[in-house]
Structures are given as C-alpha cells and as structure tokens.
Amino acid sequence: MDRALTCLLVNVKANTRSFKAIPIYKNADKKIVQLHGHLIQLDQITIMLLRDLIYEHYDTKLWKVNLDTADIENKKISTKDDIIKLGGKEMTPSDMLEVYIQDELNSLNFMPNKIHIIAIDYTTPTIAPEKKIWVCYDRCPIAFSKEELESKGICDVDDLKREIRDRLSSLSNYTNDMLSLRKKNETEILAPTISIDNLYSMEFMELDVIVDKENYRPNKKVKLEEAKKVKKIWVYYEEFSLTFRKEDCDSKGIYDVDGLRREIKDSFNTLSDYSYEMVFLRNRNETEFLDPAISIDVLYGMKLEVIIVNKKNDNKSTSSRKKMNNIESKRIEKAFQTKYQGTVLEKFYIRLNFFHEIWLSDSRYVPYLAIIQSSGSGKTRLVAELRTKGIYVLYICKRSEDSTGYPKSTPFAQKVLDTIRDDEFGALLCGAIEEIKNKGWSAEEFWDIQVKGDHECEEFWNVVLGSLDLESSQSKCNNEEFVKDLFPQIGISVVCCIDEAHELITQRNSGETCFVKWRRQIKKISWKGFFNVVLSTNGKIGNFLPPTIKDTVSARTTNFQIFPAYLDVSTTDVLALLVENVGKENFDKDYDLKRAVYLGTPLWGSLAQAGESLKDLILLASEKIRNFSKKKDDYIANLACISCTLALEVSPRIAEVDNLIASHMATAIGISPDRTSILCTYPSDAILASGALKGIINVGWENCLDTLVELLSRGVVEVGERGELVNRILFLMRYAVVAREIFLGSATYLEKIPLKLFLEKIDGHSMLLDELKINDAKVGFNHWISLLATNMDYVNESEGNKFLTEDLVKEAYHRHAAIRMPFGFKDIDHVIPFKYSSDYGVILIQNKNAKQSTYKSVDNFALTNPASVGIRQKDYKVLGIYADFHQGELPYKATSEIKSIDYISTRSRPGEKANIMYIRGVEAFEFDNEINKRLFKVLYTRPWPLDRYWSTFGENELVRKDEIKSFLPIIFKQNKGESLIDKWKM
Known part of the structure; x- marks a missing residue:
C-alpha cells in the first residue's frame, strides 16, 4: 500500500461519527483504490462513484478537508457552514477524485493521521426503489x-x-x-x-x-x-x-x-x-x-x-462426547488446583501495582494489561492467584458450549459482553463492585463462587445486569475514590479479567470491534485501586496491543499510551520439584519416562497430577503444536514442528511469529517498543518436542523438508551454516527411525536407545565403542537446543553458557535434548549426550562448512578431547565425528570410515591414537532418495530474487526478470550494450 486517505463518516440523523480508510496502491505507473473489495484505477473514480462506494446513499455530500482529529472534537458537523468554518471544500459529484487529492498524492511528507475527506449522510427514511x-x-x-x-x-x-x-x-x-x-x-x-x-x-x-x-x-x-x-x-x-x-x-x-x-x-x-x-x-x-x-x-x-450436527443428529455420539468432555473438564479442573509453584506471582503482583501507579499519575495511559503467552502457560491461573493477595478478581469469560476449558464460561456471558457494545461496561463494573461489597465476600470466596459457576454465581450476575444505571454510574466512574471507599486496602483492590478475549475482536458494532469500544470505555474510568487484564490463547498480539502504525485513527492522533505486553507468565520446569524418586541412586537405574512431564511448560505436569497418561499428554502436545491440523503441507504447523525440534530461529519481524505464539505453542520472549517485532522461541520441553517429532513423522519428513526449503528461500528462519542444519536433521531422523524400530507403534520418542544401533550406519563405530568400553551406552533426544552465548561481552555480564560442563551434559540427557554449540564456537558444532553404566559421555560433531577445506588430521585431536567443549575431566568418554555433507564439484560415493592419527607419545599416553568417525555425504545414512534430494536443497537454497514469490500482484505473476537483473550487475549477464564494459567501451 502506498498511502491511505482517512474519511470521517458523519450520519446527521443518527448523530454518529466513524472513520474509514481509503487505501491507495501502486501498480507500475498506475494508482489503484480499494473499497469494499473493489480494485479501481484512481483515474477512473468520480466523486459520485466514491460517494456510492462509501455510503451508497443518495443524500450524501463529500467535502475535502485537511484536519487533525483535535480540530473536530466537540464541534458540530452537519451543515455547509460548519464545514466551511473548518476550511472544507464541497466535492462536485461529476469531478474526478484526483482533482481534490493532488497534494496527498504528491507529498513526500504525507500525513496518514490527518482527516482528508468528510462524508455527511443526510439520509431520511425515503429509500430509493430496490435495484x-x-x-x-x-x-x-x-x-x-x-x-x-x-x-x-x-x-x-x-x-x-x-x-x-x-x-x-x-x-x-x-x-x-x-x-x-x-x-x-x-x-x-x-x-x-x-x-x-x-x-x-x-x-x-x-x-x-x-x-x-x-x-x-x-x-x-x-x-x-x-x-x-x-x-x-x-x-x-x-x-x-x-x-x-x-x-x-x-x-x-x-x-x-x-x-x-x-x-x-x-x-x-x-x-x-x-x-x-x-x-x-x-x-x-x-x-x-x-x-x-x-x-x-x-x-x-x-x-x-x-x-x-447436534444432539438431535447423533444422540449416541453426542452423549459419548459429552461424557468424555465432562471427564476432561474434571481433569483440567483438578490440574488447575495443583499447588502454585515458583516466584512468578510475586513478580506479576509488583509489576501490576507499578503500572497502576503510572496510570494514576499519567492520564494518557489506558488501565489494562494484556497477558500474552502460548496455550497452557498458566495465564488464567496467574491472574486467579491474585486472590491470595486480597485482590478481588472479576472474571469474565465466554466459552463455547462443548469447551473443556477451565474456569467455565461466565453465566450470561453474551449479555455481559453486550454491555460493551451498548457503552454500558462502566455501569456493569459499578454494579459488580458494589454487589461484591454488599455480599461481604472475601477475595478467595468470590473467586470460588465464580469458578463453580453454580446458582450463587448466576444470582450475582443477575443482580449486576439488572442494576445497570448509566446516569448514576457516570458520576461513580468519575469518582477516583469509588473503589477505595468500598475497599480501602493499599494498592489494587479489584481486577477485571476478560479471558478468551478474542471474543472482543470477533464481535463488531458500527464497524468497530468490541475491543476498541471496551478500551475507549475503560479509559474514562479513573478509580484508584482498579485495573484490567485481558487474556487470550487464540488472539494475536496485535489484536490487543496493536502496533502504533496500525492502531485506530483516534489512538494515533491523540496522546494515547498503552502498557507493554506481560510475557512472564510461567517459568520453564517450575513443576520439576514434583518429580518423585530423584537422586543419583535413582538416575543410575532404569530410565523413568514420566519424569519428562514435569519439564517445560507446567501444563503437562498439572495434567499428569490430575491423572492424564503420558501417551495422552504426548498426543495432546502433537495436536496443540500443529493447532490440530493434519494437513501435510500446512506451512505454519510444519514450521512450528521443525522450529521446536531443530533449533531454528524465526525472524521477529514476520507475520508467522504471531501465529506461532497464538496457535502453535511458541513462547514469546520479548516485544519491541513499537510492537512491530516479536521475539519467540521453543524452549527445551521434552513433551512438546515429542509431540512435534510425532507431528513431523505423521505428515512425512518430505513435506516438512519442503516447508523448510520454502522458509529458507523466503529468508524466514535463521539456521546458521547449512551443513550444520543438515547434520541436525540427519541425526534426529536416525534416532526416530531406531526408536520406531525398537518400540514400534508405542514409541513416545522419550525412550533411550542403544548407542551402537544409533551409530550403526557409520562404519567402524563398533571398534570405538569397544575401545572406550561403552558398549552398554544409551542415547536419546527428540530436539536440539542452542547455546546462545558467543564471545560477546554481554554474555559475560548475563552469565551465558559459553562452554559445557559435566552437569550440563547430564541435564541435556534427561531433557531428551542434544546441543547446538554457539555461533563462532571453534572446532565443535554439535554435542549429543549419552549415558553408560557408570557415567555420562558425549558425541562431539564437527561439520564441514561451505567455505572450509575438508577434513584435516588435526581435527582428530579436537574431536576426542573433552576440553574442546569445556569439560575438564580427563577420562571423560568422547566419541568424535567429522561430517561433510556438502556436495563437491565432482561426483563421489557417500562413505563413512574411521580416521586415525597418533598422539605424541607421553607417559600418560604411550602409543595412543586419536580415532574419529568420518562421514561424507548425506547418503551415508541410507535414507531414501526423496529425503536426500530435499537435503541437498536445504544445503544450497537462498532467497532468489527471480523467484515468482517476489513478483506477484494477487495471483498474477509480474514479468520483472530483466528489471531485477539490471539491479544486480556482475551477478547476471547484461544485454548487449547494457554492461559497464559496453558503456565505457573498455
């Protein structure tokens, strides 16, 4: 879009005002206007046509103006004289639109926050004959x-x-x-x-x-x-x-x-x-x-x-589904009652009071906080815990009839939300707060009444909805002491929480979403001791914290501020202390898969405490990370699964980030001040990674690799060196294949497998296992994690892990994770932990990068030395692998072999050799040709300027190849007479 004109719509009869954007696009040398789905060349639009597209009423007049929003506040706009006083000029119906907007079209300093056109509708009940x-x-x-x-x-x-x-x-x-x-x-x-x-x-x-x-x-x-x-x-x-x-x-x-x-x-x-x-x-x-x-x-x-399809259509299946939903609801309710762990509540309470104090001292702010985080992170539970601080939480939530979500839907939820549509939300809050006081409930009692959703809760909302009084509530909304007079405690006394807040986005009135109307209404409230919180699993961040450039015209043109998103909902591994049978003596015994449910997001551990089986938890994880999509070429679902398992970094400025957080279990880490960039990641979460790996296998590695190639061609993800990415794919696939062969259909991808089977495709592995006396070793990982630390100074300040320790190796093993070493780390690119009868060890992998010469004998020393990754224990068990997956200029046969070099003979190492495994070619892993073809594409695909993706208008391809080539001399051959050699006659 090149620019957009802002039109103020005034309906004199209804006494209403609203805004409409008129987008103008550039297509080659032509300008195109979009209105109501119509794409019309600007030079073909008359004022009469513009009027019909805006209002479709015969008694409408258009005026050209150049005003700020402040210029029209509290001013009458209904007659010709009113507009003339504002410097407006009436637009003649037969004139072309271009005549009136030359300044806007040609100005390099175009002001989108101005009002450019006013449309006044004088329509009366006399309607034109039906067309x-x-x-x-x-x-x-x-x-x-x-x-x-x-x-x-x-x-x-x-x-x-x-x-x-x-x-x-x-x-x-x-x-x-x-x-x-x-x-x-x-x-x-x-x-x-x-x-x-x-x-x-x-x-x-x-x-x-x-x-x-x-x-x-x-x-x-x-x-x-x-x-x-x-x-x-x-x-x-x-x-x-x-x-x-x-x-x-x-x-x-x-x-x-x-x-x-x-x-x-x-x-x-x-x-x-x-x-x-x-x-x-x-x-x-x-x-x-x-x-x-x-x-x-x-x-x-x-x-x-x-x-x-309802109860009348299928009584039996509906009855069964209802029974299952009741069971699921009870489990979720029980999970919700798990004792709250960690220090997140204290930090949230401090932050909430901090924002409350800022709002009281600065009227530009709107008193609400949007809690943004992925599904299952504990957003609702966090707000509910405010009751333990003596804060009354007024909980409003609308769920579908068959939803298993908890807490249950608010009684009369739609009527409650309708008060926003009718500009009565302030009156609703007054009535609710007064009724809480009248009942004499404590904060704990009030919350319990709401989550039970029984007769007492229905009676509460009946009273509140029946007491709506706009006149009396107006004075109460303006009374700063209204809440403090009822609840004189220090700090915040009442928080209004709207859960499933995407309902405010889907419901509209007079062209505005209920969210915009709600935000406008709560801004007029000035109560000390009161604040609002919105929560949503499915809503995108931009819905509740719109970037400044995309917010409403009134928000952009007035001194309007909103608080930053609150992301710090749950701490990864916060339920790890609930695991039983821990300690060295237990970890030396057979591996207990169920420990994994208490790692990562607290959702899994809470459901496990409520009786959910490990199998069902992994099934739930596989469905949630794909947003319940079984479609093989679902771009976003595939992106989520491969990002979670392969340690991909998604660009914070792309639209996909919103979707990953809202619908695919990604964790939001940070948001830029202008709310246009969102940093997200997939933390180490064994259950979610297991679900992601299952999701990849179910739709096929081929489909997910196709998605990865597309991501690389568009520059969506940061993967580092391509050989390293292919390495992560191949070793993860190898683990999954062996796990499936051993455990068949019951594989959870949390199991540990024999190391000798994992390395079976690499020639000479048996000799190394014998040499190190680790034939009993086991390995198992369902995702890669990245060490973010590099040699930058700020890493030292923030205590980033530059190197590994024995403890980090143990932790990675029990997290079912393998490690991607930091960018710029010398010698070692990847580390895979394993465990044998008496201790832990590591596989150290060095990948040949595109511009690096191939294997050198000195690589053996780094790949067999635990100190290469920071481990100081001299007798630590290390297996070294050098992997070259890049295709050379000459065809070659994929191979794997042992590379050996003698150590300098010393007393401690008389006649010892440094032996490593050497892999050349992706075919060495013996996957089928379709996989190998895609892996070669992963190695070499980059954003290609001549790709059709970059030159389309709608569904039409724009022929721009010659123009693009002209931008890139030296890279492309130039036509005769166009090269610098020809022009300068060199």
Missing part, C-alpha cells in the same frame, strides 16, 4: 436483487454468470466460459469484467443468457478446473451467506476446512450458541461432509453449506 437485474434463459426469468448479489460477493458479470448457472439446473452441464450475457434485443456481449454496479445504473435491465453449445463438453474435470480459477468460497447457512476471498483467508491463516469452520463459526452470529465441533461443511446439493484436513485451495469456486 434489480432480470435474467432470462429458455423462457425462464430470474430476478436478482442488489442486496442478494452483494451478500454473495457477486461483483461483476463473470460472477453473475456463475450464479445464474447455479440457479438454473438446465445450465448446470455447461462451463462458465460457454455462457455469455447480453442486453435484451441487443447483439453485443457484455464483457466479464463489467462491474455489477454498472448494470444497476440502467433503468430496467433485462439480460439474455447465450450458450455456446457447439463447444459443449460435459466434462466434470473441466468444470472443476474452471471453478478453481475463482478465488472465492461462498458459504450459506439458513437465509444467511458469506463470501471468503483468497486474500482474506491467507491473511487470517486459514489453510484447510478445519480453519474455515472456525472462521465461519465466529462470522455467523446465528452460530454463537453452537460449539466449533458442531459446525460441518458440505458442498451444496451433496450429502457427504468435507474432511477437515482438505486444503483451502481446493475449495475456491465452491458453494458450501453449513450443517449443524
């Missing part, structure tokens, strides 16, 4: 109303042809290309691109349908291919309909039928009483439901019907 189009085929007339066509997203003649074909069964066997439309009694065919609005503008429009029967081919495949060209999906439910365009689905991260079902559920208000699991889709006129894993790309051009 219709009549179509006739084979003596069968059909009338299409403007409202009907708009609701179905029909914008041009081509769309209308498709709708006609669907409505008339006699046309169903013909493709869209075989149909034409023309005005009655005329011979000229209407162009497919003619806007539907141009047809309404004619007095009485009757169209004839013409069929090219000579080219009739009743071929369903042709029809399907033609339908796929249409990048829209039409969805119908009862008398309602919606259109989903490809660009909308892409921007919302909708990749399959399952994602579309969720979006449909949120988009149709009439579906609010149903859970997402009850919403199914099928092709119109068919009976079979669409598989949730079907790609969204297959659906474009289709008309789908929403079917609700």
Whole structure:
C-alpha cells in the first residue's frame, strides 16, 4: 500500500461519527483504490462513484478537508457552514477524485493521521426503489436483487454468470466460459469484467443468457478446473451467506476446512450458541461432509453449506462426547488446583501495582494489561492467584458450549459482553463492585463462587445486569475514590479479567470491534485501586496491543499510551520439584519416562497430577503444536514442528511469529517498543518436542523438508551454516527411525536407545565403542537446543553458557535434548549426550562448512578431547565425528570410515591414537532418495530474487526478470550494450 486517505463518516440523523480508510496502491505507473473489495484505477473514480462506494446513499455530500482529529472534537458537523468554518471544500459529484487529492498524492511528507475527506449522510427514511437485474434463459426469468448479489460477493458479470448457472439446473452441464450475457434485443456481449454496479445504473435491465453449445463438453474435470480459477468460497447457512476471498483467508491463516469452520463459526452470529465441533461443511446439493484436513485451495469456486450436527443428529455420539468432555473438564479442573509453584506471582503482583501507579499519575495511559503467552502457560491461573493477595478478581469469560476449558464460561456471558457494545461496561463494573461489597465476600470466596459457576454465581450476575444505571454510574466512574471507599486496602483492590478475549475482536458494532469500544470505555474510568487484564490463547498480539502504525485513527492522533505486553507468565520446569524418586541412586537405574512431564511448560505436569497418561499428554502436545491440523503441507504447523525440534530461529519481524505464539505453542520472549517485532522461541520441553517429532513423522519428513526449503528461500528462519542444519536433521531422523524400530507403534520418542544401533550406519563405530568400553551406552533426544552465548561481552555480564560442563551434559540427557554449540564456537558444532553404566559421555560433531577445506588430521585431536567443549575431566568418554555433507564439484560415493592419527607419545599416553568417525555425504545414512534430494536443497537454497514469490500482484505473476537483473550487475549477464564494459567501451 502506498498511502491511505482517512474519511470521517458523519450520519446527521443518527448523530454518529466513524472513520474509514481509503487505501491507495501502486501498480507500475498506475494508482489503484480499494473499497469494499473493489480494485479501481484512481483515474477512473468520480466523486459520485466514491460517494456510492462509501455510503451508497443518495443524500450524501463529500467535502475535502485537511484536519487533525483535535480540530473536530466537540464541534458540530452537519451543515455547509460548519464545514466551511473548518476550511472544507464541497466535492462536485461529476469531478474526478484526483482533482481534490493532488497534494496527498504528491507529498513526500504525507500525513496518514490527518482527516482528508468528510462524508455527511443526510439520509431520511425515503429509500430509493430496490435495484434489480432480470435474467432470462429458455423462457425462464430470474430476478436478482442488489442486496442478494452483494451478500454473495457477486461483483461483476463473470460472477453473475456463475450464479445464474447455479440457479438454473438446465445450465448446470455447461462451463462458465460457454455462457455469455447480453442486453435484451441487443447483439453485443457484455464483457466479464463489467462491474455489477454498472448494470444497476440502467433503468430496467433485462439480460439474455447465450450458450455456446457447439463447444459443449460435459466434462466434470473441466468444470472443476474452471471453478478453481475463482478465488472465492461462498458459504450459506439458513437465509444467511458469506463470501471468503483468497486474500482474506491467507491473511487470517486459514489453510484447510478445519480453519474455515472456525472462521465461519465466529462470522455467523446465528452460530454463537453452537460449539466449533458442531459446525460441518458440505458442498451444496451433496450429502457427504468435507474432511477437515482438505486444503483451502481446493475449495475456491465452491458453494458450501453449513450443517449443524447436534444432539438431535447423533444422540449416541453426542452423549459419548459429552461424557468424555465432562471427564476432561474434571481433569483440567483438578490440574488447575495443583499447588502454585515458583516466584512468578510475586513478580506479576509488583509489576501490576507499578503500572497502576503510572496510570494514576499519567492520564494518557489506558488501565489494562494484556497477558500474552502460548496455550497452557498458566495465564488464567496467574491472574486467579491474585486472590491470595486480597485482590478481588472479576472474571469474565465466554466459552463455547462443548469447551473443556477451565474456569467455565461466565453465566450470561453474551449479555455481559453486550454491555460493551451498548457503552454500558462502566455501569456493569459499578454494579459488580458494589454487589461484591454488599455480599461481604472475601477475595478467595468470590473467586470460588465464580469458578463453580453454580446458582450463587448466576444470582450475582443477575443482580449486576439488572442494576445497570448509566446516569448514576457516570458520576461513580468519575469518582477516583469509588473503589477505595468500598475497599480501602493499599494498592489494587479489584481486577477485571476478560479471558478468551478474542471474543472482543470477533464481535463488531458500527464497524468497530468490541475491543476498541471496551478500551475507549475503560479509559474514562479513573478509580484508584482498579485495573484490567485481558487474556487470550487464540488472539494475536496485535489484536490487543496493536502496533502504533496500525492502531485506530483516534489512538494515533491523540496522546494515547498503552502498557507493554506481560510475557512472564510461567517459568520453564517450575513443576520439576514434583518429580518423585530423584537422586543419583535413582538416575543410575532404569530410565523413568514420566519424569519428562514435569519439564517445560507446567501444563503437562498439572495434567499428569490430575491423572492424564503420558501417551495422552504426548498426543495432546502433537495436536496443540500443529493447532490440530493434519494437513501435510500446512506451512505454519510444519514450521512450528521443525522450529521446536531443530533449533531454528524465526525472524521477529514476520507475520508467522504471531501465529506461532497464538496457535502453535511458541513462547514469546520479548516485544519491541513499537510492537512491530516479536521475539519467540521453543524452549527445551521434552513433551512438546515429542509431540512435534510425532507431528513431523505423521505428515512425512518430505513435506516438512519442503516447508523448510520454502522458509529458507523466503529468508524466514535463521539456521546458521547449512551443513550444520543438515547434520541436525540427519541425526534426529536416525534416532526416530531406531526408536520406531525398537518400540514400534508405542514409541513416545522419550525412550533411550542403544548407542551402537544409533551409530550403526557409520562404519567402524563398533571398534570405538569397544575401545572406550561403552558398549552398554544409551542415547536419546527428540530436539536440539542452542547455546546462545558467543564471545560477546554481554554474555559475560548475563552469565551465558559459553562452554559445557559435566552437569550440563547430564541435564541435556534427561531433557531428551542434544546441543547446538554457539555461533563462532571453534572446532565443535554439535554435542549429543549419552549415558553408560557408570557415567555420562558425549558425541562431539564437527561439520564441514561451505567455505572450509575438508577434513584435516588435526581435527582428530579436537574431536576426542573433552576440553574442546569445556569439560575438564580427563577420562571423560568422547566419541568424535567429522561430517561433510556438502556436495563437491565432482561426483563421489557417500562413505563413512574411521580416521586415525597418533598422539605424541607421553607417559600418560604411550602409543595412543586419536580415532574419529568420518562421514561424507548425506547418503551415508541410507535414507531414501526423496529425503536426500530435499537435503541437498536445504544445503544450497537462498532467497532468489527471480523467484515468482517476489513478483506477484494477487495471483498474477509480474514479468520483472530483466528489471531485477539490471539491479544486480556482475551477478547476471547484461544485454548487449547494457554492461559497464559496453558503456565505457573498455
């Protein structure tokens, strides 16, 4: 987008004001305006057309202005004189829009926060006659109303042809290309691109349908291919309909039928009483439901019907599901009661009071804190624990009927949220706080009443909703001492917490989200001792903490501040102290897989305490990290799984980061001050990594490697040297293959496997195991972790781990992790821990990098010396591997062998040799050719400027190869006469 004009919409009759953006895009030397889904060249837009696109009312006038928001505050804007006083100029309907906006188009210092146009609507109840189009085929007339066509997203003649074909069964066997439309009694065919609005503008429009029967081919495949060209999906439910365009689905991260079902559920208000699991889709006129894993790309051009499967449809399955949900709810409730661990609450309490004090002293701030973190991190539990500090937590949450989430949905949740829509939220808070005081509850008692959700909680909300009084609440909202008069304790007394806050984003009123209206209402409240918190698992960070450049016009143009996101919800391993049978004597015995559930996010340990089995926890992890997607080419789900297992670093400035945190279990680490960059990671979490590895295996390594190649070509992830990345992939795949061979279908990828089987594909490994007397050694890891420390000074200040110790090796082994050494670390790139009968050891791996010469004999000394990674124990068991996965200029056969070199003979080492394993070529691991082909792509793929990805407009490829080559002399051959040699005649 080049720039956007801001239009102030004023409805005189309704006494309302709102803002509308008019985006202007550049396409080569042309400017294009987007309004209501229309893309129109700027030089074709008249003021009359602009008026119709903005309001579609006949009694609307447009004025050109150049104002700040402050210029119109508390000022009357309804008459010509009002606008003239503000320096406005009336825009003549027949004029071109370009005439009025030359300054905005040409200015290098364009101010997007200005108001550029004011549209005043004087519409009265006298409505223009209903616009219709009549179509006739084979003596069968059909009338299409403007409202009907708009609701179905029909914008041009081509769309209308498709709708006609669907409505008339006699046309169903013909493709869209075989149909034409023309005005009655005329011979000229209407162009497919003619806007539907141009047809309404004619007095009485009757169209004839013409069929090219000579080219009739009743071929369903042709029809399907033609339908796929249409990048829209039409969805119908009862008398309602919606259109989903490809660009909308892409921007919302909708990749399959399952994602579309969720979006449909949120988009149709009439579906609010149903859970997402009850919403199914099928092709119109068919009976079979669409598989949730079907790609969204297959659906474009289709008309789908929403079917609700409820108790009446399947009593048996619904009863069973309800029973399972009740069991699940009880487990989650029990998990929620696990004793709170760690120091997070104390830090949160201090931070909350700190922000509260800032808000009291600076009226620019809005009194709310958005807690942003991945699912299962303990956001709700953290806020609930405020009750132990004597703070009353007013909990508001709307969940679907079948949700197993805890705490349960607030009684009358929709009515509670409707108070935001009706600008009554301040009155609701007044009533709730006064009722808490009247009942004399303690903070603990009030929380318990809310989470039980029984009669007492319903009675509380009944009283609050019945006591809404805007007039009396206005004075209370302005009374700074309102809360302190009721609860005179020091600091914060009441916190209003809105859980599942994405409901505020999906619900709209007058073009604004309920979140924007809620934020505006709480800013007017000035109570000491009061604060707000919003929580959401599925909502993106930008929803509740919009970047400054994307916030509302009023927020951008006024002195408006919001507090930074709160990320520090849970501490990794906070439940590790709950593990039983620990201590050296127990770790020397058989490995206990269940210890892993108390590592990483506290979700797993809490559910384990509530009786959830290890198998079910790993299944849950595999579903959550993929956001329940089974689609093999799900880009984001695959990115999540490979980032978690292969220690990839995702760029903090890309859109995918939001999705990874909101829906794929990534942990948010930090957010930039302007809220445009988000740093996320996947901490060492054995259960989540096990689920991620299962997710990769279920969809196939080939599909995930395809995703990785795409990520590399787009510059989305930072992977360091490519040979090192291929190393991590190959050794992780090797572990997974052996684990599956040993444990078959019951493999959890937490098991330890014999080291000799792990190294089986490397020639000479048996000799080294015999030599070191570690034939009984076991190894097992389901993810790689990165040591972030380098030789930078700040690492010393923050106590970063530059080197390994014996303790770190032990910890990595029990975390089921292998280690990626820091960037710039000399000699060693990767470390894999193992355990044998009496101690621990390591596999040290050095990878040949692209520009480094191949193996040298001196590498043996580094790869067999534990001091190379900081371990000082001289007799520590070390296996060395030198791996060269880069393809040389000449073809070679993949090999593995032992490389040996003599130590200088000393008293302590008389005649000893330094033996390492040498691997050359990815084929040495004996995976199939499809895997090997993809690994070669991983080695060499970089962002390629001539890739189609970088030169598209919508679905169309823009031919720019010559232009791009001209930007890059020396890199590409220049045409005759264009090179510097030719120009300078050298």
